Amino acid sequence: MEQARVAVVVEDEEDIRTLLTTVLEQAGFVVHAAANGLEGLDLVRKYDPVVTTLDVNMPGMDGFETAKRIRAVSSTYIVMLTARTEEIDALQGLEAGADDYVAKPFRPRELRARIDAMLRRPRVQGAGPAEPSPAAAAAATLEDTVPTAAGGSSEGWLTHKELSVHPEMRIAMVSGSELELTRSEFDILADLLASGRRVLSKTDLALMLRGERFTGAEFVSDSDARAIEVHMANLRRKLGESPASPRWIETVRGVGYRLTAA
Template identity: 40%
Template sequence: MSSQAQSVLVVEDEQSIASFVSLYLKNAGYGVRAVGTGAGALNAVAAEMPSLIVLDLNLPDMDGIEICRRIRKSSDVPILMLTARDEDVDKIIGLEVGADDYLTKPFNPRELVARVKSVLRRATSDRRIDEGDEIRHGDLVINSGRREVLVGDDEIQLAPKEFDLLWELLDHRGIVLTRDQLLERVWGYTFAGDTRTVDVHVRQIRRKLGDASPIVTVWGVGYKVATERSTAPAA
């Protein structure tokens, strides 16, 4: 799908930021609608689902986390979250409830456009994973068609990018993938993205999978899944 056929909903209460973000996105060929409140965002999503949402974390009537949580109940629309606070806890919470990526203010609008393109390219491209493909690793089972993760008989709820990251690592068992490689493979970045995005997602996967987590850190270089499940994951 071309950018001309795609729409972006900008949810930002600071008019100056909303205006220049909208301008850059329009110049990149996207249809843009901007709203300044959480209620306005939910109404816009209900009226006509956009291709992607740029969502500010701090809004006058509703927290961006809550907006993201409500949207995720009915839709997997890509969400790029904006935050003025450079705190890991904000990013962890945002990614945990289903945001696909984040940017910390102040940011370069060209980087925002590049990230929007990458997220949309990943979301709308033909999936490299065949429907119904399944990977088993000990008690862990991940099914691509149903986007389902099981540990034994228990289903584990993962955010969209957490699922994609886990699949990528499991699909390359025994191979070390650097953070930059994972950014490119999972998020589609072809520029120097923030590798902390990968670390935050890995932490969330480990927390949710607990002892069943197969992800191993390799000397700070990157991550891998051991070929044998008997190898315990790093703490």
């Protein structure tokens, strides 16, 4: 018998909490709901959900701090829900560990589609500092499979200059040091390295995160495109590079992104 999928809803407004619970139950989840961040954190620890929806504006511990604490103990997919739509808020939410950021009022069908897309992407098993990192677990393998020079690959590695990604092991390294990336940041980086000098548009990357590919009939909203910009800003910050003088990823104005020349 297949084990039921579990979701946690953290929302201080009762009517929205009820709506989210209904949407997730209709999607086949067993749902546990909380009215504040501390209760939500306890539910995540207790039930180990696949998905957690998280309101930003809550009394006491807000959604950003709650997301950080959840991310420290769980690999649950986090979808932040808020009426605040400024880019700085999206940036803060994604930096806190959220996988997606949805503005209120939201359409239940869109929320369910976003969650379905996340579930099609690899989920890191285990969470919290007690679990070994992917790099630690694969240390012996790493010693024997050093990435090749810029633009090459070896034993599953994709490389560009000092930047290396192993999609299957979910490891990203720059100049020999492991990068701590969110799922979305990792997937974007891996897609860019796999594409080489081919330009990937924001639409391409947004569809990739949704588990789709461009056919000409898909719809990508402004919020989807803005989310890609935020992910890219976070990724560049972690890589330690500037868009004005990029070492690894360059912006093709009005088109998208690609790797810099080798």
